[in-house]
Amino acid sequence: MIAIGELAPAFELPDTDGDAQALLTPAVVIFTCNHCPYALAWHDRLMEVARDYADVHFYAINPNDAERYPRDSFEAMQERVRRDEGWPMPYLRDETQEVARSYGARTTPDVFVVDSPGALRYRGAPDADHQDPSQGASWLREALDSVLAGEEVARPETDPVGCSVKWK
Amino acid sequence: MTVELLWWDGCPSHPETLADLERILREEGIAAELRRVEIESDEQARREQFPGSPTIRIDGEDVFPHEEGEPYSLTCRIYHLRDGRVSPTPDPEDLREALRRVAA
Numbered sequence: 001m002i003a004i005g006e007l008a009p010a011f012e013l014p015d016t017d018g019d020a021q022a023l024l025t026p027a028v029v030i031f032t033c034n035h036c037p038y039a040l041a042w043h044d045r046l047m048e049v050a051r052d053y054a055d056v057h058f059y060a061i062n063p064n065d066a067e068r069y070p071r072d073s074f075e076a077m078q079e080r081v082r083r084d085e086g087w088p089m090p091y092l093r094d095e096t097q098e099v100a101r102s103y104g105a106r107t108t109p110d111v112f113v114v115d116s117p118g119a120l121r122y123r124g125a126p127d128a129d130h131q132d133p134s135q136g137a138s139w140l141r142e143a144l145d146s147v148l149a150g151e152e153v154a155r156p157e158t159d160p161v162g163c164s165v166k167w168k
Numbered sequence: 169m170t171v172e173l174l175w176w177d178g179c180p181s182h183p184e185t186l187a188d189l190e191r192i193l194r195e196e197g198i199a200a201e202l203r204r205v206e207i208e209s210d211e212q213a214r215r216e217q218f219p220g221s222p223t224i225r226i227d228g229e230d231v232f233p234h235e236e237g238e239p240y241s242l243t244c245r246i247y248h249l250r251d252g253r254v255s256p257t258p259d260p261e262d263l264r265e266a267l268r269r270v271a272a
Binding site: 036038040041069070131133162 | 254
């Protein structure tokens, strides 16, 4: 588990095409999944942020135990991306859950912003209300704007809200 | 009438649903026994036929029929609001309609 200001753990995980994706910075790392209504409610807002910040590397990571939650299997992830005709970020499988553990991910979604030198600068929810699309992932956008401007993040940490990560 | 709210602690949506149920029962003047049932294991989820948190039953009947073949497990349940948005809680107006229907 990492604290704000500490170096974000590097990772290399397979995307839905089976290609390995390694952490590049600046980055947004989003722990998410297929079966959680909170992750689904925030999904479009997070995809929109990825489209709006083309110079930032975005990663969606599914760490859930697919044996107990088959809707989070690698095949189900592939099917979802295919059905959506692609995502603006790779959807990665964290089969061993080591990456989720190293970040201290608690819920889906749980969002982490990493600056260019690799330090964690924001962790928490995308915005204040999963039910309100007009929030537009504003907490994440504020953090990104500060990081890209070389400024302090005014609100570096919020409580992640969502379904608990399904540990093995 | 007995209203059961089945919930699992790994999903933070049940307090909102409990508040919705209490408010709607009060507003509609429906006398009902409101029972909270915590689901704590996959085995209990299977035994209780619990498709996810929160699940609401009126006189033993699930208010929102779930998909055939859906596994019973410790998970958050997916609902859709009347405007189509995905939600971890049911639309309060759907709850109100179901309670009215049974109370009539």
